Every structure is written in C-alpha cells, then in structure tokens.
Amino acid sequence: MSWDWSAVSEFMPRLWEGVLLTLQALVLGSLIAFALGLVWALAQRSSLKIVSWPVTAVTEFIRNTPLLVQLFFLYFVLPEWNITLTALVAGVVGLGLHYSTYTAEVYRAGIDGVPVGQWEACTALSLPRSRTWSAVILPQAIRRVVPALGNYVIAMLKDSPMIAIIGALEMLGQARQFSAETFQPTEPITVIGIVFILIAYPASLLMRALERRLVH
Amino acid sequence: MSTESSTSKETKNPAVDGSELIEFKDVTKRFGSNVVLDNLCFDVSSGKHVTLIGPSGSGKTTILRLLMTLVKPEEGTIKVAGEYLTHETKNGKLVPASERHSREVRKNIGMVFQQFNLFPNMKVLRNITEAPVHVLGLSKDEAEQRARELLELVGLTEHIDKYPSQLSGGQQQRVAIARALAMRPQVLLLDEVTSALDPELVAGVLDVLRDIAHTTDITMLCVTHEMNFARDISDDVLMFDEGRVIESGSPEKIFSEPEHERTREFLSAVL
Numbered sequence: 105m106s107w108d109w110s111a112v113s114e115f116m117p118r119l120w121e122g123v124l125l126t127l128q129a130l131v132l133g134s135l136i137a138f139a140l141g142l143v144w145a146l147a148q149r150s151s152l153k154i155v156s157w158p159v160t161a162v163t164e165f166i167r168n169t170p171l172l173v174q175l176f177f178l179y180f181v182l183p184e185w186n187i188t189l190t191a192l193v194a195g196v197v198g199l200g201l202h203y204s205t206y207t208a209e210v211y212r213a214g215i216d217g218v219p220v221g222q223w224e225a226c227t228a229l230s231l232p233r234s235r236t237w238s239a240v241i242l243p244q245a246i247r248r249v250v251p252a253l254g255n256y257v258i259a260m261l262k263d264s265p266m267i268a269i270i271g272a273l274e275m276l277g278q279a280r281q282f283s284a285e286t287f288q289p290t291e292p293i294t295v296i297g298i299v300f301i302l303i304a305y306p307a308s309l310l311m312r313a314l315e316r317r318l319v320h
Numbered sequence: 321m322s323t324e325s326s327t328s329k330e331t332k333n334p335a336v337d338g339s340e341l342i343e344f345k346d347v348t349k350r351f352g353s354n355v356v357l358d359n360l361c362f363d364v365s366s367g368k369h370v371t372l373i374g375p376s377g378s379g380k381t382t383i384l385r386l387l388m389t390l391v392k393p394e395e396g397t398i399k400v401a402g403e404y405l406t407h408e409t410k411n412g413k414l415v416p417a418s419e420r421h422s423r424e425v426r427k428n429i430g431m432v433f434q435q436f437n438l439f440p441n442m443k444v445l446r447n448i449t450e451a452p453v454h455v456l457g458l459s460k461d462e463a464e465q466r467a468r469e470l471l472e473l474v475g476l477t478e479h480i481d482k483y484p485s486q487l488s489g490g491q492q493q494r495v496a497i498a499r500a501l502a503m504r505p506q507v508l509l510l511d512e513v514t515s516a517l518d519p520e521l522v523a524g525v526l527d528v529l530r531d532i533a534h535t536t537d538i539t540m541l542c543v544t545h546e547m548n549f550a551r552d553i554s555d556d557v558l559m560f561d562e563g564r565v566i567e568s569g570s571p572e573k574i575f576s577e578p579e580h581e582r583t584r585e586f587l588s589a590v591l
Contacts, residue, residue, distance in 0.1 A: 219435075219437075221433060221435050221437035222437060222439065224388070224390055224433065224437060225433065225437035225438070225439070227388060227389065227390060227426075228388055228426075228429075228430065228431040228433075228437075228500070229430075229450070229451035229455065229499070229500075229503060230423050230426055230427050230451065230455045230503070231450070231451055231454060231455060232423075232454065232455070235450075235454045239439075239442075239450060239454075240439050240441070243441040244439075244440065244441050247441065
C-alpha cells in the first residue's frame, strides 16, 4: 500500500463540498432535533391522553427503528404520495426527526430534575402555566441538559454519512465516489476520518466547557 | 374533644375588620389510609397572626399546603376572604374548583417555604418582580419600585443584582419573604421558614418577620418550632395532634398554662 499525495490534493475540492454538506446537515438536523424534541417532551407530559399517547407511540416507533430505514422512507416512499424531497432535505429531516426522539428523553429528564419546590413556588405566586414553563422550569431544565444535547450533536455527526446512501454526498459520499472513480480509496477515506475528528473533538471540548459553565 | 375546635372567635384582640379571612370547615385530608387532618374546623380572622404548633406529622404543614392548593382535601370546604378555595358554586351547587378559580382566590395568599424555593435562574430583583409583572400586570418600573422597597424592608438592598446561589440561606429566605409580599397578599403562610437555616442566620429572618407582623395588618399563618418567635408574634396559638386542634388560645395561655396533657408534653420537649 502506498500513499499518494496527489490523490489527496485532487480530492480536496470534493472534500470541501462534502464538509459543507456534512456541516449543513449537522446544523439543520440539530436545530430540528432540539426544537422537535422539546415539543415531544412537552406533549408527552400533557394531561390530555389524546395528545400524550399518540406522541409517545410515534416517538417510541421512531426511536426503535433504524435511521437508515427512515431515510429510505423519506426519500423513496414519500414520493409515492407526491411528497418529493431533495436528498439533502430528506437527510436533514431524517436526522433531525430521528434524533428528536432522543433529545425528547433528554428534555424529559431535565424537566423531571427541576425540584418540586420550583413548581410549588410558581403555584404560590399564581404564575400562569405558560409563564411557569417559559420563565422557571424550562430555563432550569435546559441548562442542566445542554451537555447531554451536545453529545447527541456529536452522535449525529457520526451518523451523518448515512445520508450519502440516499444521494446527499457529504464527506463519506464524496470519498466513496472519488475512490470509485480513481481506484484510490486509501487517501480520501483516511482524509475524511481525520476531518471527522477535527470536527468532533473540538465540538466535544466545547461541550465540556459549556458543561462547566452551566452546571454548577 | 369536639370537631368544633374554632378558636380565634374567642380571642380578645379585635380583628382588623372582624371578618373571617380563612375558614376551614370539616376538612379531612388523607394520604392513603393515613388521616392527616380529621374533620378540622377553624377560622382565622383578618389581621390575626396564628401559629400552628405540634409534633411533626400532626398536620400543620398540610394546612398550609391545602391553602396553597398544593394538595386537595378529601372532604370539607376551605374559604379564603369569603370565597371557596377548592370549590366553586355552579348552578347553586358546590363543585370542585377549576384551576382558574383556585388561582384567583389564591392570589390573596402568599407563602414562604422551608427551602426558600427562589428561582435560581433569576437575579434577586427578577425573583421579586416576576409575579407582580406577569400575574398582577404591574409595569416593570412599578414592580421594580415595589421590589426595592421590599428589599429595603428585609435589609438586602445591596444584593439586588445577585443570583440566589450567591446569597446565604438567611438572605435567600429574606428574598423569599420579599417575593411573597410583592404580591400584596392578605395572608402570608410561613412553613417552618427557619428550619433549613444555620442557627446564626435564624435571628435575621425572624427579626424581619417580627417587623412585618408588628407594622402591617397582614394575616399570618405560621408553622414553626421557634416557640419564642411564636410567643412574640402570635395572637393565637393552635396546638395540633393527630390531625386535630387539641388546644388553642393566646400564647400566654398556651405557653404558660396549657390545659391539655399532650400540649404540656410537647412544650416540655421543645422548650
């Protein structure tokens, strides 16, 4: 086996495209996962069974089926009902939706972790329900789950190559395409491995710094 | 003893306007098979300071939690300022209160907790202004003005921009008192407010409460193990045992010449 630096430099433009797509998928997917997870967590706590039960069923279903199947569903099955998504959109929605069922559990734990005295103080002050959630409970709950949410961002980064399979050419997709064309898999695959570390490791350091700041 | 353990009616001090501000009628509260309050009747007149004493588990704190609607009674009715708290009348019938009705009646009541329960994500100032702004509809300026006055009352003006975690327990509890008073409640409930404090911090909190008791006409309902404090501020003392009021009267009477054997035992154990 030999290492060919010219293959590395040839791969660079595509690598860059792949990195951009990976980051795009990661950022958008995370935003969906954070927002939707909170919606699931609140809905599961609803006293209305007609709200909490279906949401619990759906999130359990999504969490317990493979991301890959969900991506295939979004990209290949939805068009049967005339809903056509581009590969990137399907990928982002798939990642976001899948991970929202994990973040929902994280939020749930965070909300449960707020001391009961905080709820009682809200009652004693007659704070309306909406204000109790938005000003007291959620700020405290989210603060304590930021590190756990961060871990899911890193997990999502590592799952992001799956969207290459539906044709959204993120880093791995670009590397595979490049090696199929040039018969040189060593360089591109190695390079993207390194780039994954270059993204994930600083991200986890950032998470740890956030954790020190937020959780006292 | 009878279930009619009404007390404050007999006291010598006239009430501020003579009306009953809090009325418990035949209130029973159970937790499982454990009867915490047993057909309890008692009234508190407007402006009175009433202290509930008794061994732990005798139902004192449950009374405060019932008034805060943190727990619901199995039987009986509670009225605050003439309005049913846990019930409301619909078509001439008494039905369990909606959350909205309870909240309206509860606005008359403030509570200070054993564990302070300040909002750790808000600075002192916002802890105090949050409810006046979002419940009473005060403007931010009005609420902050009110908060500053109250912080002066509790002697914490210089801590207005700190977070609760930067304060001592005693300071936190004084902020909690200011927070409760900012709602201008008619009734202030005090639930063992010094129990979680280091001994040297107790006096500061009690001084503030004494000050409030002597300078305002707020009605106080107080659960405490600080018997000297109870003697100082109370118009009435109710002695609880096993979910019933077994004896009541002025602090002089209860502390100096208790009639009931259980009261004597309890007092000799705590004094």
